[in-house]
Amino acid sequence: MTSDLLNVSDLRVSFATDTGIARVLDKVNFSIQRGEIVGLVGESGCGKTTLARAILGILPVNSARIDGGRIQFQSENLLEMPSERLSKEVRGRTITFIPQDPFSSFNPVFTIGSQITDLMRWKSPLRNTHSLTQGSPWWSLRRYEKQRFKADRARVLELLRAVQLPEPEAILRKYPHEISGGQRQRLMIAQALLPEPQLIIADEPTTALDVTIQAQILKLLRQLAHDRDIAVLFTTHDLGTTYEICDRITVMYAGQEMESATTSDFFNRPSHPYTQKLLESLPRDKERLQGIPGDIPTLISPPTGCRFHPRCDRADKTCADTRPAAKSIWTNHTVRCHHPNTHQELNRKLIN
Amino acid sequence: MNTAPKQTILRISKLKKFFAIRNAWKRRIGWLKAVDDISLEVYRGEILGIVGESGCGKSTLGKTLMGIHKSNGGEVVFEDRPLVNLTRQESRQLSRQLQYSYQDPGASLDPRWKIRRSLHEPLVIHSGLDYQERDERVKSILDAVGLPQGHLELYPHEISGGQQRRVGLARILTLHPSLIILDEPTSGLDVSVQATILSLFLDLKKQFDLTYMFISHDLSVIRMLCDRVAVMYLGKIVELGETETIFNHPRHPYTQSLLAAIPVIGGKRITDNFWLEGEPPNPSALPSGCRFRTRCPNALAICAESDPPLRSDWPHQQVACTLAE
Known part of the structure; x- marks a missing residue:
């Protein structure tokens, strides 16, 4: 097999x-x-x-x-x-x-947007492909490259639309407690889809x-x-x-x-x-x-x-x-x- | 369904329970209408699903009936006696006959007490029986709920979730109530355990002549078990009637969407044809008129004007929708 x-x-x-x-x-x-x-x-x-x-x-x-x-x-x-x-x-x-529980997977003191961006910093599908970040030490990631940031953000927004979240830009500015359980689960799905996985x-x-x-x-x-x-x-x-x-x-x-x-x-x-x-x-x-x-x-x-x-x-x-x-x-x-x-x-x- | 004339055991009329919403300075800034103007009758010997x-x-409805929450208006008549402004003694008398089974009976058993003591407690409070008589009653009830006598000597953490529920039931039944409010009695149980608990409910109902008010979110359980169903949405009953009628001909769009959302094994996949979108609005800032109109696919301008009352234009069914036909 x-x-x-x-x-x-x-x-x-x-x-x-x-x-x-x-x-x-x-x-x-x-x-x-x-x-x-x-x-x-x-x-x-x-x-x-x-x-x-x-x-x-x-x-x-x-x-x-x-x-x-x-x-x-x-x-x-x-x-x-x-x-x-x-x-x-x-x-x-x-x-x-x-x-199972989408609430405990978010940090309550950061906005959703910052948490998803952070995820993209480490797990973005664009990550190892870009010349600037390849082989660079971990601290250089802090200078998150502008272009990649834009591309990643566009991708996040596109996915939030794909999981049918209303007003994706506004959601990125919100804190986890401000959205409902169903929306949080949609966000989790969007997060799971972000790195273009083979298996969820x-x-x-x-x-x-x-x-x-x-x-x-x-x-x-x-x-x-x-x-x-x-x-x-x-x-x-x-x-x-x-x-x-x-x-x-x-x-x-x-x-x-x-x-x-x-x-x-x-x-x-x-x-x-x-x-x-x-x-x-x-x-x-x-x-x-x-x-x-x-x-x-x-x-x-x-x-x-x-x-x-x-x-x-x-x-x-x-x-x-x-x-x-x-x-x-x-x-x-x-x-x-x-x-x-x-x-x-x-x-x-x-x-x- | 039996043909004998229905005898009302519990009549609720215009019951209200509002919770105050307060700001940081404890000033009231609004009301959360958890139970808003509910009228309902429970007949003897039936299982009414909520x-x-x-x-x-x-759940707030159930707890308000029990007097756990104080109501903000309305009337409840139980066994021809009003359930408001009772003295302590009177309410103690009544609570023998009207019992409430909590969602998680494991949490309502004292972890430091053996099952025997937990089962004795209601009898100590409500009856003047001596130890021997109490123990006899406890043992017979334990038999009825299908637990071995040896369990009397165990602590709550030593038995499984299904058995804890049986103990919880036994504890209620020792007082021989006539109406039991079951609040989500099978949530958190596996299907195989749920099946045994549900058939236990049916057996006990026959054995002790019980009436159940069965609060649940699980429609397949409700459909199988209940004679009549009340569908609630944001503090209101939107549809009320006999189970078969409601499940075969739901008339309120909310009931229709709720039924469309339960997976029916062997039926159509709901994932192919589910249409309801959005989520319930914030209960502290309800939309004007009909509460469902923000999600309703058929909503018209008229729906925003007034909150539709329950209309009984159909046999065995009442619907709170202006457009239902």
Whole structure:
């Protein structure tokens, strides 16, 4: 699989906690193609944010440890890249990030304009191309070259218009508390788009927003990503939003990825028992409503084999012994389960 | 829906709750109309959904009913008794029957108390039962909300969010209320836990003859659970009626846009056809006339003149829009 933009294989991450070592990611395999919007869904504590942070290389240094695996991004392993190069060329340049809470990502004492300009100073796509700044020491950046400033500012304004912010010039002069949550999230999207990235990692970008604003933001993000051919990794716990925006969905449970399918297959032909249960617990019908019995396991002493087996009604002895390998049951549809439904069965169910 | 004549359990008329906006010198410079002239009836045995975006005043409505906020006008009648200017004793009497479930029950449990003590507390305050009788009642309620007896000896931080919600519910139910105001009861829960909590609500309603006022921003939950819905926008009810009618034939443009914004799995992608633009105006400086006109696609000059009242021109549905047909 050389065509993948991002390919995570056998990634293991553990966290040191007061009560022991939590194995938060257990041999996760995951990939994104160029220009594709992939949803990463799962309940809270399933490791989706950890995966997003591992890709960006911003796991907490004190407590997190990467125990193994690869994160292949454009034919380079990000885990082996020197951290200086990672921060200069990848993080904030070719991979950008949209956080869950846009308010805490802005500094409240500076205007939005000055913060975005500052970002452009370091991460502008025009940066290493310009003769004056190339190879110059860091302090020369202070004498921010006038021409580049103008070009950058024009680009910022153009992007603010692209994310449909009203009166972009006025917004640049405002402080973060003066604009609403929806506008702040639009600004975050604009910031993520500024360095012309290949991949945007959006970590629950709409959970703090109202439904009508969420719909606007999702529409915008989907449109901009497709127009500019940018891949998006969209983590969320809300299955509805993944249906809206994603081309492909990967579902995670307790640090293991369970199933990966195109959006229509995911919702119409869920093969993994966990996915099926998750879809059944969506509020749709009073009579059929049912949750998943039991609780999410602690990651300090997780179940052996498939981590879902204690709550699964198809589980047998093999499930507790070995973790199932990824099985491809259809094009773009892989399942890690010993007893998955096949597409023939699922189609039959769909017809009935 | 049952055919028996509907019995009103709670009647709200022209309820107002304004918050003063003060400047740095504490001088009042305006009012924030969180609940503005709301009239509503809740019938016995139903689930009434109150839905709206954040800041529309739905929680303030619930809290004003409970007396947590003092109202600035209007009348509330609960079980044929007015809920205003009560003495302490009277309001204590009433609060046994009218209960409020907070958005985050984990935060309303004392972290230093075991669950047993938290569950005993309302009974200590409201009933003259001795320890043995109280403990029996607590245990039976704990059974009803589906928690094991062993949980009585645990502290709040030792149980999960879903279980904390169950404890919160148990705490309310020990007093056998008739109406419970549920304020965002499932926010912050995962879908699989949400599903179990929602089915618990339905079970308990049957078991204890409860009436719910269900405040939520989640339209799919409201649609599944509620018999009637009130849609709020900036302190006003813009549409009120039976769930099926409202969800199938929304007449107010705000309700229409709200419904268009919920992702329906298997349906059309909203990202392809969502039309509402802009954000709600500042609630302390409302536009004249209809509050939605600044975002409304059909707004005419007439909309700026007067605030449209709820019109009941349709069966099972009331709409506050001049242009609705």
